[in-house]
Amino acid sequence: MASQLHPAAHDSKNKRWNQTILLSIQIIGIVYGQLSTAPLYVFGTMRAQDLESEEVVYELFSFIFWTLTTISLIKYAIIVLKADDKGEGGIFALYSLLCRNAKVGLLPCDRTTDEVVLFEETTTPSSKINTDSKARRAIEKHKSCHYLILFLALFGSCMTIGAAVLTPALSVLSASYGVQRSLSDLAQLYVPVPSACVILIGLFVLQPCGTHKIGFMFAPIIAVWLLFVGVVGACNIFIWDVKIIYKISPLYLFKFVRNIDVKRWRLLGSAILCAAGSEAMFAGLGHFSKKSIKITFICLIYPLLVICYAGQAAYISKNLNTRDFNHLSQSVPRPSKHVFIVLSLLSSAVGSQATITASFSIINQCLALNCFPRVKVIHTSKTIHGQIYISDVNWLLMIFSLAVTVGFRDMVKIGNATSLAIICGMLVTTSLMSLIIALYWEKNLMISACFLLCFGLVEVAYFSACMLQFHKGAWYLVVLLVVSMTVMLSWHYGTVKKYEFDLQNKVSTEWLIDVSPGLGISRVAGIGFIYTDIVAGIPAFFSHFITNLPAFHQVLIMVSFKSMPVPHVPESERYLIGRIGPKYYKIYRCIVRYGYCDNNIRDTSDFEEKIIGAIGEFISIEQMSDIESMVSAEEKMMIVGNSSDGNALVPLMNDETCNEVSITNEAQISPAVIEENDHALLASSSSCNKRKKVRFMLPPASSSPKMGESVRKELLELIDARESGSAYFLGQSHLVVRDGSNYLKRFLIMVFRFFEKNGREPPVALKIPHAALVEVGMICTI
Template sequence: MDSDIELSLIMPPNWSTNSFLFYSSDVPVPFACAILVGLFTLQHYGTHKIGFLFAPIIVIWLFFISGVGLYNIIYSDHQIIYAVSPVYMYRFMRNFDHQGWRSLGSILLSVAGSEAMFADLGHFSKKSLKITFVCLIYPALILCYAGQAAFISKNWRVFEDVTYLSESVPGAFLRHIVVLLSLLASAVGSQATITASFSVINQCLALGCFPRVKVIHTSDTINGRVYIPDVNWLLMILSLGIVIAFQDIAQIGNATGLAIISGMLVTTCLMSLVITLYWEKSLFVSACFLLSFGLVEIMYLSACMSNFHKGAWYLVVLFVFSMTIMISWHYGTMKKYEFDLQNKVSMEWITEMSPGLGVSRVPGIGFIYTDIVTGIPAFFSHFITNLPAYHQVLIFVSFKSLPVPCVPQKQRYLIGRLGTKDYKVYRCIVRYGYCDNIRDTDDFEDQIIHCIGEFIALEENDLESLTSPEGRMIVVGNPMLDGNALVPIPEMNSNLASPRLSNNGTQRTLSSDSIESASAPVTRRKVRFMLPPESPKMQVSVRAELQELVDARESGTAYFLGQSHLKVRDGSSFLKRFLIMTYVFLDKNCREPPVALNIPHAALVEVGMVYTI
């Protein structure tokens, strides 16, 4: 095999970027847009249903291209199979010149799609990916590319100016079949990229690096199978914009190549950190890994950057836009959380300030939702300072997600007490998995009150309580059945009084008259509680505290949410101002509220507070 043929295995000199693609770019733009719209419309059905629809397509496609490749190997040049040897790669690198360097960006497209497959580890098990890749995908791709190279080596002079390798398919009928299958296979490959995008966005949400969006888990057993409607429609708009704006598969291929090698280079850098920090290997091993793969990837990256003006610029613009959003959101979230930690107050502060402020306790229960799990949030202390009154019973509620599908009911709630029993202030940490819809249930308030009653009954004799800076925490969460604490009584058609706090729209009027006045009735409470029959095992003090909890529930319930208003400190840099302004814009336009509870407006109290960052 001469040197010309060796070079043709890598990239023929006058072929465009999409030479190794197996389909024609003569597909009309409206038809391509219709395929994209249909693909994104199917996403809400879930990966497992779409996979059931697309799996036969990709299997037929793999067998088809491997069969065509095997045919070309046999009838064109059976010696082409020796090109699998790394000797030819060595010869190519030995004669490396400017032409070979520019061809690297196109060679990279031969692995397009494989990175999306490995990004879908959350959708499939690692074992299934390894078996499928080694036993089916890799051999099929080897036969496919080897067959195409064999066809080129035999028909080099005849097909020197041919751009699309559908000519390697024997027979006109099979050529029409391959065009149809290539379109369907491209849709499947796009599906892998879309689902991988959902998984990456979901991970960014868990790390606090992406604005709040609604995540729908389409599987009860696999964590990675998620669907994000907002991201789905945004990707559809961007995809349609690329197709309509470029209308050239070569430019899209340049952007794809840059995306692939950038992802590989980032993965290599992060993997070197894993080797050192997580696997606890020596720096020498990590450096060898980084140099071995990093130098090769940097060479490919430089070749892709040579096509920056031919479509790759779009990827850079999209990268800058997305990173600005993620960095701004993460920066604003961390600064807001640090402000909450630094300005939180203890229960002793409230008890010491109460006499001086003339704080009064009004009947009812107040639920205060906060991100911090210790101390009292700054917005509630701000509320008390301006309006010295709060409810007879206070419950500070925090949500904490765990990386498991479901948290058992008996381990879901962690209950503790703030201050002494006389203050009737409790803390509840709700732990939930990614398949638990704990925030969307209508009986969430009933479950919290039932758990508080269980905590009161178990507090004296519990031997498995957890310790915290504020005292003991008890894991509770038994089903709402007749027990030794509170007995639930369902009321399906109850129309009970609303909270003691009145409401003007969404924001409450902070006045003492509004605290003591009742507003219009609401139909939220479906369960009433009563104490169990008197038992000599229950202490008198425990029964009295349970009765106070029941009476407070009958008086009404209010929900307190903090409404933050971030303000940049005077003299701050332009970068800090820009990040905070971007965060504020994203926070105001988030599609998902910070607390996804079915809270009636008549029971909601939003406390605004300025955060000086």
Template sequence: MDPQLSPIVFTHPFKSETWKHTLLFSFQSLGVLYGQLSAAPLYVFGTVPPKDFVSDETAYGLFSFIFWTMTIISLLKYALIVLRADDDGEGGTFALYSILCRHAKVGLLPNDRSANEVMNYEAGSPFKVKVESRARRAIAKHKSSHYLMLFLALFGSCMAIGDGVLTPALSVLSASSGFGRSLSHIKFSSRESEDKKISKALKEYVPVPVACAILVCLFMLQHYGTHKIGFIFAPIVIIWLLFISGVGSEAMFAGLGHFSKKSIKITFICLIYPVLVLCYAGQASYISKNMHVEDFNHLGESVPGHLRHVFVALSLLASAVGSQATITASFSIINQCLALDCFPRVKVIHTSDKIHGQVYIPDINWLLMVLCLSVTIGFHDIMKIGSVTGLAVVSGMLVTTCLMSLVIALYWEKNLLESVCFLIFFGFVEALYVSACLLNIHKGAWYLVVLFVLSFTVMLAWHYGTMKKYEFDLQNKVPTEWLTDFSPGLGVSRVPGIGFIYTDIVTGIPAFFSHFITNLPAFHQVLIFVSFKSLPVPYVHPSRRYLIGRVGPREYKIYRCVVRYGYRDHIRDTDDFEEQIIRSIGEFISLEENDFESLTSPEGRMIVVGKPSIEGNALVPLDETQLHHGPEIFPNDENQRSPPGEISERGCHPVKIKKVRFMLPPESPNMRVSVREELQELIDARESGTAYVLGQSHLVVRDGSNFLKRFLIMTYTFCDKNCREPPVALKIPHAALVEVGMVYTI
């Protein structure tokens, strides 16, 4: 294959950001990203056991520790250095990993030479691999370094997900305990002994049910999306910050895709950092002078009595807002893992048509809610949950430091000494934090270990199974000549209509389709092989999305369409996807008459085709609304889709569905006769109907394989059977779906 490719342009919605947009994103980031930082004073001092405050100097020592942590880690490392290593506007552990995959060739998914040409490294691309350095050659040579980077990326992702489970439970339970203490000050009887019993009961039993109720409400709000939640929560955070006037995690970097780095940096440096320093300083001062007061290390005790009820209400709201940052970061991380084949298929809803990267994942949302509730009910202790959360946060920070040091050397191409200094300076500080957190493994940190083992196993097994399936497909594909030259001798007949063949390979004929033809010798008059290829970039511009080429001679009417997308694009779930592919084929046919080399290339010369315009240059779409008796198969609102595997419960009442038909453009008489005839054949085939052929894989482990391989394949098979089905993800109507089962011996 010799694709005709000009440089790909990857664009991001923040590239042309104005000051108006910066201020808008800064305002929204208060409600999404910095809610966690602003809610941290609720539990930072509260997670320290009262017995550890041996003197007033202890409070000042803790404040010094908090101040330098915020300054070194949050301000210096993240705000000033790590935010600069964005992946075209995207942040997070997998954003750093995708940069390394692109610039150091550390990706583990196997590709043949043709697939590499199609997917990534075209001449003139802004993401073309740079000149080989000694470090890059050493990393590319040793496969163990590739596995190490994948491990770091998966480990950091698991820690971010763990943070998304633990931080909401910690912050909300902290605020709810303040609510319980506030109720305990109320006099319920004239007898002091009875009041003490009631007060004690309120402190012990009120926080957990209140926290659970708030968490349920919080997770039920997630489907509104980052844009709306940011506007709802931002005023709460501003009022809360002004009220307390007084420590960060991965959420600031992982949530970069939802906002611009300029807005995040401005908000942190100008508002969040100074306000939190004042808050912690004031709280340390209060503790040093009031160590005789009950619950002196909780923020609520330092609030004057006449403002305590206001504090309780604001703290409950701020804790819910603070939880939003880690939940949003979890959605972002999992969406990136999905695109890079490191997480089972789940439904991803893009909550904004204008701003890419703002996603909501229903299945993960409810799973996080259940885990948060289990932590809150199971531990019901701020100190235990705090020790677990601390381990998750600092472990994620250490992973970011390791990957960032590689980005400095391999992507920024700085001196190796600078990379090593970054790793040693920040890595040493964070390694000390990790070792301190590990001392509390018996106090609750074991929960994070269990959560990590489960999530890491699922991610690793899915990546391993995907990799082995792709290797099998590459090894067992058949040449295109088998279909074009030998199929007539096998008595294969052509039937009316269009056949879409979905496959992972971009050259040759997939084994499952040759298996299908051997047993059922017939295929459609127009055949389109469709491949989705995820690039290690956030976005692929619509004008560079489709690669179209021929399979075999022109008279066979067999085409290949490679759909390229970034880990923030959402192209599989659009309702007009079939229409876009057919129109792209039409554009290819019209463009091909000026590309004579494509007519003589044996595998078919591929041409870049962008998303067709509304008017269309080759095929003009005509929308028709028809009455359909039965369940609605194609819902029109992208953000109101049915849950995975379900069909709308509207019964068999007649519903209106949109069907797109095509016609030749008005200037068609001026086209070459062969082009016009081929376009008309494409239109006629569309009118005859469409069928979709997918391979259904059944993985079987080869005899004599070791236990680890068997366990990973078994886990992959279990996840594959219980996750979202590909036909649903591709919006394929069941009546037009043909699944071809094949046994993959791994």
């Protein structure tokens, strides 16, 4: 009866389930590739001489089972996935939740920026926050806690990047050596390392296809691989040891610990590899839905992996005297050897996709939070915001992964480094999750402490086992850590110092109002867009500019971009508009807010039209609203959407090209060398006409009777200024270290300047016509 009454509701429900099933299929190849191919190297990275008896094999199998259960199933699939940041996962998703709910952010900001971020009450569950929490007050009070949490977030991000370098090399090389063992008669004709390099190159070359296409290409391979190793595992259980299922008993864990020694303890460094890829479940949350991730893991991945490891352990326990008994290829029945060869090579390449996808997501979040040099992010899906591809990072990962493969040529050493990367990433997630439980979920501190102790002690035990293998390959992870952490810290440090310089050298809005008459400033036709990081006052570079060249445009718009610690900012709440000075000055401030997973709004071709439309809406409702003072008494700001309803400015598509062409010049201007006769530059840039995609007009008076005459006049002046052309002003602050500064500061600034010079141009400058761009250079001494 319900289906007859509500057919649309049932169609919607069926559509959601169809989408969940579709995503679940893609997930098999993207998120669970690493977990699914771990059997290739879990036992294979253990030294054969350390597997000295059946009891040791049983104890290790018990460890593998309980590691999959406690870490992969309980910790990640059940608990951590609930800590998503509006559908986004990963280390920085946890960090952004803490920034909003515990005020631990160290991103470039000042008091007014904090007010701007906190202006939107709907983005944070502030009504649920217990402001009297002792834990929250303690963390907010001590600055050292803020630095520690930021360091943990960056450290965890570096571990994700390190895993993206090491895991492809490990999985592909282990499969290549497995093929060599399977082709014992033709072993001399098969060279594992060159073959692994070819497969790795092919994997990274496929990345530009995007997550959606790769998911459909890779999912069948991993699905067939899982079914194959599951069937092989079941066969091995019945052939070699049916009672292996009983070995999952926790008693074998206690036996292992009771008879512990260094030789046995370091075996755990390989056992933790069975959970490799668990972090990808959370990091890949932005690519897929939470429900699809859980369903796929619980119903398919987990049971098949348990059967696979049980079958391999059963084979190993009865074949301890066989050559290479601890490698998966040896446990495959001979009739299936050729199938194993094909599937292992294909799945090993596919299995690395999870870490590569996770690294793209993490770096994209670091970019938005000013913790990584500028690189181009390509969104490969119009419907799922988290599906991205980063070309520069992809090729760097390929180069480092090939270097590991050729340099080590030993899957045991690469496995040691991979184990350390995995367990370090898990420890960071556990630490941040304990804070999320206490500060965001507002659970009892005992619950937070229990989570930290239960999972932290297990992971610390694995960490200690990995450190025993530090000299046998794990040291390479430290090299990767030093490189990536240096890049992140130097970029963050340089960004903060540039912002502090701009903040200290800004001038008040009163200066522009009071000094303008004395300078004899003239106003030229057009709109001037001044891009600045500060959200109050006049940027120093613009004050120097008009001091030496006393002219600016008929309409000035101060544009600032502010990253908020949220995944997405809705389009209707993105623009914060205010007015600087009296109305007749026609100077506006526009603060554009965006989340760390939003598409780069500065790359869009209609960005200028959106700002003008938002200002038009602000003008039309300014007199009718009681606008809250956000920055100062003189600057009243409000959130506005786009003028799509026709209340303020009506957009019109116009493909015509203006007949008037002005000759303009791009200039690099330094305040010290500007001469008074250079004012022609400003006039020429303001008169630059280009093909306009959108023009504006006022709505008919009959459709907007409440619009006052003064409002219509100001809107007409805005339209006229737009038609006259636009000029864009950017400040270029060049960091210079003060004499006598310590070596660390000099080194960080040197690295920052290298990446600033050789990295991507500032996103705002990419879509600006060169003829209309004015860059004002300044020296920033720190």
